[in-house]
Every structure is written in C-alpha cells, then in structure tokens.
Amino acid sequence: MHAFDVLGDPVRRRILEVLAGREHASGEVVEIIAAEFGITQAAVSQHLKVLRESGFANVRAEGTRRLYALDTAPLQEVDAWLDHFRGFWVHKLAALGTEIARGKKARRRR
Numbered sequence: 001m002h003a004f005d006v007l008g009d010p011v012r013r014r015i016l017e018v019l020a021g022r023e024h025a026s027g028e029v030v031e032i033i034a035a036e037f038g039i040t041q042a043a044v045s046q047h048l049k050v051l052r053e054s055g056f057a058n059v060r061a062e063g064t065r066r067l068y069a070l071d072t073a074p075l076q077e078v079d080a081w082l083d084h085f086r087g088f089w090v091h092k093l094a095a096l097g098t099e100i101a102r103g104k105k106a107r108r109r110r
Contacts (some may be wrong), residue, residue, distance in 0.1 A: 003078050006054045011037055011047050019057060019070040026059075026066045 006012055011033060018024060018032055021089060032042045052056040053073045060067050 001050065001054050003054070003056075003074050006050060006056060006074075007078070009047070011044075011097065012051055012056075015044075015047055015051060016056060016070060019068055023067050023069040026068060090108060 007016075014036065015029060018029060023031075026045070026048060028056060030041045030050065033039065033044045034041065035049070047056065048059075050070075052059055055071055058069050058071050060069075
C-alpha cells in the first residue's frame with residue numbers, strides 16, 4: 001500500500017498521532033480510537049495491521065501484550081517527496097509573514 005493511501009485514512013492518521021507520543025499497548029490504542037471514532041476493536045486491529053504491514057508501526061511482544069511504536073522511516077520518505085513542492089509555498093508564506101508584520105507595525109503606530 002502506498003504511503004498516501006495509508007495516511008489518507010483519518011483513523012490511521014490518529015493512531016500515528018497517538019503512537020508519536022510513546023509506545024502503546026494495542027489495548028490502549030483500541031480504547032483511544034474506539035472512543036474517538038466509535039469503531040470496534042476488530043476495526044482498530046485492522047488499522048494497526050495496515051500500519052504494521054506498511055512500515056508505519058512496529059510491534060513487539062511483551063508477555064501477552066503487543067506494544068506498538070511509530071516507525072518514522074515512511075514519514076521521512078513522505079517528507080522527502082513533499083520537499084519537491086515546498087518551493088511553491090515557502091515564498092508565499094514568507095510574504096504572508098511580511099504582511100502580518102506590516103499590519104502589526106501599522107496598528108502600533110495608530
């Protein structure tokens with residue numbers, strides 16, 4: 001599955017946000033995601049499987065628990081791909097920053 005197909009799903013994006021903070025047991029992830037999205041444990045497990053198989057998450061066993069952690073390698077690949085397009089908005093964002101600063105300066109003068 002392509003990285004953008006994985007990231008296109010809001011449930012998977014939210015799981016990645018959860019895992020970005022720290023490693024979580026699968027049960028913890030299920031509890032958070034089920035509460036936020038109203039989906040079943042089986043559905044969350046399927047999303048975790050997609051993240052694991054696509055390389056976005058690693059899992060390790062600790063006794064009977066399965067601990068999930070974020071793997072940043074696919075995100076770095078996405079970032080590298082996006083780098084080709086940053087030139088389109090970097091100058092515009094800089095210009096916006098200049099205009100905001102001018103507006104603040106003008107308000108202070110009043």
